[in-house]
Amino acid sequence: MSAEFDTSHVKNIVLLGHAGSGKTSLAESMLFESGAISRRGTIAAKNTVGDYHELEQERGNSIFSKLMHSRWRGYKINIIDTPGYDDFVGEVISALRVADTGVMLLNASMGVEVGTDIIWQYTEQFKTPMIFAVNQLDHEKADFEKTVQQAKEHFGSKVVVVQYPLQQGEGFHEIIDVLRMTLYKFTDGGGKPEKLPIPEIEREKAEQLHKELVEAVASNDETLMEHYFDKGELDEDEMKEGMKKAMINHDLFPLFCLSAERNMGSGRLMGFIDNVCPSANEMPPQKTRRGELLPCKSDGPACLFIYKTVTEPHIGELSFFKVYSGVIKSGTELINENTNVTEKITQLFVLEGNRRTSVNELSAGDIGATLKLKNTHVNNTLHDKGRNIELNPIEFPSPNMSMAIEPVNKGEEEKLSPALHQLVEEDPTVRVEISSELKQTIIHCQGDMHLAVIKWKLEHLAKMEVRFVRPRIAYRETIRKGADAQYRHKKQSGGAGQFGEVHLRIEPWSEGMAEPAGLNVRGRDTQELPWGGKLVYYNCIVGGAIDTRFMPSILKGVMEKMQEGPLTGSYVRDIRVSVYDGKMHPVDSNDISFKLAGLQAFRQAFREADPQLLEPIYKIEVMCPDELTGSVMGDLQTRRAIVEGMESEGHFTRIVAKVPIAEMFEYSSSLRSITQGRAKFSLEFDSYAPVPYELQKKLMEEYNKTEILAEA
Template identity: 30%
Template sequence: MLSTSHVLLRKASDAFLSHRSVIQPRAFPAIWVQFSKLSTSAGVAVHDLPDIDLDRLEKQRNIGISAHIDSGKTTLTERILFYTGRIRQIHEVKGKDGVGAKMDSMDLEREKGITIASAATHATWDGNTINIIDTPGHVDFTIEVERALRVLDGAILVLCGVSGVQSQSLTVDRQMKRYGVPRVTFINKLDRAGSDPWRVIEQVEKKLGLRAAAIHVPIGLESDLKGIVDIISQEAIYFDGPNGETLRREAIPPELVELVAARRKYLIETLADVDETLGDKYLMEEHITDDDVHEAIRRATLQKIFSPVMMGSALKNTGVQTLLDGIIKYLPNPAERENYALERVTRDDSSDIVEEKKKLLSSHSTEPLVSLAFKLEESRFGQLTYLRVYQGTLRKGDLVVNTRTKKKVKVPRLVRMHSNEMEEIQEALSGDICAMFGLECASGDTFVSASDSKPLSMESLFVPDSVMSLAVAPKKKDAGSNNFTKALNRFTREDPTFRVHMDPESKQTIISGMGELHLQIYVERMLREYNVDLEVGAPRVNYRETVQRRANFNYTHKKQSGGAGQFAALEGYIEPTEDGVSVEFKNGLIGNNVPPGFLPAIEKGFREALEEGSLTGHRVQGVRMVVQDGKTHPVDSNELSFRMASIQGFRQAFMRAKAGVLEPIMKVEVEIPTEYQGTIMGGLSKRRGIIVNSSAHSEYGSVVAEVPLKMMFGYSTELRSMTQGKGEYSMEYLQHRILPDPDELMSDYKEKKAAGRK
């Protein structure tokens, strides 16, 4: 016989089941909490009952729009917002009408026609909620793409129909793979001269190593672009009206019937290779329906082994609505992504050793809260913190804990962002992206429920090293110093790739970043937002030092000045590490000539010596230090002595180990009309560039080269003059390589050291 609790539970279950399409946890969170408690007390697991989160999450997508610079991301986002009813009028990126694209809210973005900071918004399409983050394309702002992809469930990779897969496309692809983000591909700008979508799809497969196939065929190309053909439904789609808002579906034009049939066959064959279910049907020669194809695309896309390719032109209002349909059909909802947090656990064999263990997060809104702060922004109301809620519910007024600082804070205000506009909300459920005011935190901090006895923390972001530096100082020392400090503190908090330090010898403030444009933007923002006009020194390249062979050291540190002195002797060697980047300290001691208690001090000395190399004063990388023996004194040996012995022993061996200077090498991709290709290759060679690849197609060509960063200063001006303003380039950090002639750098460092001693 059933208990009263079981009877009530069954009735509640039936009620929820019959109203799943109506009842939402956002509207009735208290009911669902009670329902969960009732199920537990009745001995029935919550996951065995109808999950009211499921309906909500099935109709939600969190996506990012990523691409190489000038591929049309922001233009595409503007059309998406228009067709979903979020904006009433379309504006162009460069803001010629004085308004500019909705997602480029910063004046600098509208003036330069580029996206500098990622912007979040949300829209509704066919009953589904889509949270969108528009990201920059320029490599200097790659951290914006990095942190957006860290919290998103799916992405749109936008490729130019003319240029295809470019350098930043490769970077974005690596970022998507790093965070396991499934993507759909949209080939944009098919209205441009020289566009060729089939060449672009070949590049996706060859350069990105990803199986891809078209689900659209364009009706015409370049100036003749009229619409697209849906390969799966086999119908032509035209985009009528002043802004392409009216879709007209007709039979496939006769001249395209053969091409569409061939592309459909290729699509099914490709899917049969990557999807077992469709592959079985294909091999058994069973009839394959449209639904079979859609389901196979979704399965393969979620497994990140395939990307469906859609086509159009955002500027000409073609193919955007079909892209929106593809987002809903093929990209995952938040419940379909596996997200993990780190849990601190005590090892069974030791109560003193604590390890971090991965724990799979649930998408239930009733579980304990786990949310990640992935972006910070200064607003007129204070710090605005962008959050992704992975598990549980974040409510206004709730007590939450920052797992890094262990501080409890109360959520003062929650908002949902629409570019620079805000909409007040009372709560954010699992899977949501929101923002909150009034909390001091850092990018990458995790917020959990204050009541959670085992707080979890999310893995942090990957932050690349800076490659360029500038010496800056306010022109008006007294009036501008306060605002100068405020600006630096804000920008370093908001952007992990923007770093600030004080040069100990020159006493100059040094700002470091990802490139020339990155630092120029911050200098300009200080003037506009903080009224601080800066004196800017010449750009400085972040060189490194390294060793190229093994060398021994045998150093004794002695100091006697009455009473207890200092004594420490160390023997060992240094050698290059395998990857040429990492640094490593290794204990090779046998016996007790050096007590183990001094090892931390020895390692500290080694890492201190790495901070300033002996050749040019730059940081040392790619070296391993192995300590094999040493001597101590019963009275004079201490941690300071061994730290100093480690520093000097390292420096002794460093010069014997064929020390060298490393310079940053950039991968440079130049897009130009083919007539200028030879001139550009010659210009890059003069800048010590190594031409890696060059290609030409139709009217445009590209040149890929590896060029030292120092030689790229002022290249944008030279490129404009050589190509009559028709060329554009992008560059990204590749690696540090040995500088063939470091004499000038070494002599400058010696002069600087000598001047400091005077």
């Protein structure tokens, strides 16, 4: 049996928007309108197709992206519903990677929220054709004009009104469509509207908006512009083709009206999606890693891209994919370009939330899922044997939050590792680091809500209790002046003894500094340290006081102490060590003796060289609403941040600062509280900087206490 829908009759849309903008309700209305479901669920009743996950029902908002589909007038519309909180941005980015049109929902009572701006940045990156839909026009505080104005301010004049509400607020039930120049009148139950002429009182406004729409379409195509000048109008087919082309080029963003919860306007939106929005074969071809083009054609080589994986209890791993070329059939064997493993596609599914329906094949452009691939992960490309196709991977954002994790029950450390591996497999925005430096397992994620989901998964799916604790800070130690020290290691315990004496000088190292003063340089070894910075090691021995063969042993002792600095046990960096004298014993001198002598001499000199503790400094960028800038700045200043700049972006302010990472613990929660979830931030390592004196003193005292306890 051939695929039910060919490439040109499959439309892939992703529902986008700030949390609470109504994406899940719109998906529900679309499924209902198309007859995929017989009754509409609601968020409050916890019975929508999209938010089926137990955790989403607990929290009352989407956390994971969901794949659904509807059949509408001969077309298949694949719908991916996405979460609205920035903590789950990975779900949004992966959905955008495979969608051919985005529907950005705007809450009519809130206007353009920060979540909208955040998501918009990704739509610009993917150049996804976009539709705006002003939703919740039945809300008592709905303000359509203000929302449109904000959309134009944030996203430019390419936002063009296709519909506007005749009334808004609790009485909302009529929409004027200026593309079709028709009034849609809905009953209280929504659904299919009555089509009526535009009232005379609205005629002038509707005609003006119609003219603006036609001019916006014509301005992006020379041929259409000529037709418009000739006729003063464009016919329906010309408008359709012109809008499609402009949307593909990111030159036009049509704006529609909705009450998703009352199912008003969703049918017209679906009609526009199947009539105007591009199918995958009308979008620019995919570029492979080698720079070649892969047209989306069903008669091309079979090729699919994995954009998401989910582990389902008792079933296994479900891999979600988009077919970018050819036809994928049950039983097909494909090569994974990334792992070089042959994978057999045993089953193919289309999905309705958590309900899977088996199909025999899927054509280029379609989206589906399969089970139990052996060694295939997110971002992998699978293709016909004998080919060499690798599609560009999704680039996921860097984490914004780090927490140390440990099992509550002793003995469950072994159980934790595979559970964390599974988490990373499902969610590429989670990173797990087993830090030998900090002696902790660190979870890096997008924020406190993301962390709560991680904890829930471990407790409910991996069946283990975990706790999150504050991660230790990766301090560094260095010195601010030079110092000399000598140490004699002597041990006699019957038989061969141990003897080694080392005289050395240590100095702060900097690029281009002069050679050691007053010393005769015989050799130099520059060590690029794995933890950053350098150790420059000089052999300045004259007259054979220490045999050359013992120099590597002294270096080994110095390096050992640099891995556990004298101040706080942190790594030491940017030091120059010059070994200039010492003594040997003809019998008792050996490698271990000089290693220990070198270690102790370095330790003594370090303490005399005005030691300095360094802390990691991060660059932070915060984007927040203008009116909350003062509160955000005030909070950053309590964290020892140095603000480097501020710039306005629409209704938001971007604050750039440098801040010690030690002060950023639970910042995600604090920022959400200060701004009611209307801000976002990103962190990036910048440099190391000296720790203030009082803090250094406190950290040294704490370290000395732990050392005393350890020795006891």
